[in-house]
Amino acid sequence: MTTNLHVEQPSSSAAVPVLNRRMAMALLGATVLVGGLAGVIRLLVGMGSTTALTDAYTWGIWIAFDFTLIAFAGAGFTMAGLVHVLHREQYHDAVRPAILAGLAGYVSVLLLLVLDLGRPDRFYNFILFWNVHSPLFEISLCVLLYTTVLVLEVAPFLLERLHLPVTDRLLRLLRGAMPVIAVVGVTLSSLHQSTLGTLYLNMPHRLHPLWYTPILPLLFFVSSIIAGLSLATLTYMGSTRILGLPAKREIVTGLPRIAAWVGVFYLALKLGDLLVSGEMALLWSAGAYSFWWWLEVGVGLMIPIALLLIPSLRHRPWVPVAAPLLLLFGVMMNRFNATMFGQILPPGVTYSPSLIEWLSTIGIIGAGVMAWLLGVRFLAIFDGKGSQHV
């Protein structure tokens, strides 16, 4: 195949691709190897000498990227909800690439979590010992169950390729159960995507008022839909490109437009909350906190909304790529602000992530991207049902 790979940087779709498929795979493979080694060192030596984490700055980029990835992997439940629950069949073709990205994302999340746990050898303890008041308990259990749901949702992509009597029987079974699986997946996702916001409600003394609000659970849930639709657009475009298929305009322009309208609602919630709490002035007066807020909301929310909803802009060919990328950036900044930049630190506390933290993070995300790329190549990523490619 001569189709070139530029899934990581779909913005270059109009330009000359920089990497060919082999180079991309080699590069990803290298990040996975180096990252895996970094992870093993951390597990053997402990976090003291391998990370920049301290008692006063106990969650760093592992957690920030973890929560970002969970929001991005919301592509799975968002698209399953849109097509399998709400029957928006015009987006059918975008479902499988999104669900595959969802599974790759959640597996990456679990790997990152193992690195961050102080007792990785006891990762399963949350199944044995429940604290139903703990947001992190609910998140852990939902992530585990939802990853199982994603495995069931991805299984047909493989089974359809095998055509054995056994696999065909399994396939029929899974297809029959698919509505149940989809509803359970949407429910589990709604729970833990919002509970990630609840997590921060236990830190009123640590999280800056630009982000701390009782409606954090709602904000996290809504923004996970924005991230999910944005990533689903990009995974659809990427997978059609990899397989040399034309991308449907209806999907490429339709999904980001839904994301933009959800974004308008999200922006109204965020601004309305600051207005009601009388903290509007912090948008200009809070120094670095104000800067981070504007980077998140100005660059990552207002600009892409404008790109997608202003008639003279939205027909530009680069908008379906640039706008979802900006929206993803905005959601990522939100998770980073909640975890890192928006935290009120005790005097003298700083954090600059170590090389091991960076390498292991890049390696695990690289493994997720690589798994997705291989899945697109070798699994039944388009089932041919919604398919008359126009």
Place this chain on the structure above:
Amino acid sequence: MTSQQALSRREFLKAAGTGAAAVTATCVLAGPASSALASGPVSDSGWGMLIDVTRCTGCDSCALACKEANGRPNPTVVPSALSSDAYTFIDVRPNAGSAEPLAVKRQCMHCQHPACVSACTVGALTKSADGPVVYDSKKCIGCRYCQYACPFGVPTYDWDNPLGLIHKCQLCVERLAEGEMPACVSSCPAGALRFGRRSDLLVQAHARISSNPDRYVDQVYGEFEAGGTSVLYLAGVPFSQLGLPELGDQTISHYAEAVMKKTPVVAASVAALATGLYWLTKRRDLHLSEARVTLPQEDRHDH
């Protein structure tokens, strides 16, 4: 006609099954959420400690006795911060009105409604009915959420251990069980530490203030802060100068617990809504394509 009726009944059963399964799954998930508050009912008769900053000489006896009692390494080295090696220390701070610096003993406040207990993923931290906030190291997975939930920066992690755990003062529960006082209190030569029932300590603290109003700021820190703490402070200068955070009377975890309590309702509602919408939008599709009613099952489902 009969085939269509059969179909719609099948659709209905499928949808109902979907809903039932989803609700069951989520209720199983959220079932025990209706049990009592994380911290349970709290009484004022639990054990507590009164720290009189005006009496503390900063001799560090308490910090060393604590290390000894808890089997921490280097029991003769005076700690300068809370860590996995020191569960209490004397925070020496400049005193604006005097040449004598302030000596502020810091340790776990043993909150009445501890945010760490509410936050702990595996319930390794609990508020015992007798006052102390205790830690079950066998459950801990090292997620370190407690460190961010605690407004006093108390829980510490053993960073240099590949299988590190959380460390913090447990009010010497084992000594209490044997009828002894916490090691720090026993070791204090200046009478700055007082051990007793929280309610008694509060009465004594207020009595000290009223009998010596020039010596004390008219406030007992911990009486109401963050919903109240079992460790209480008396001081001659405003508490913000002692490095103690200014906290409202509201418990730290009140929003989070209120939201978490709604988990079963949210789960059931989302599942019911999704099932309803599945059925509604599916039916509309069926109406739109009544002519195609005899299509094979999969095609009907996936279009």
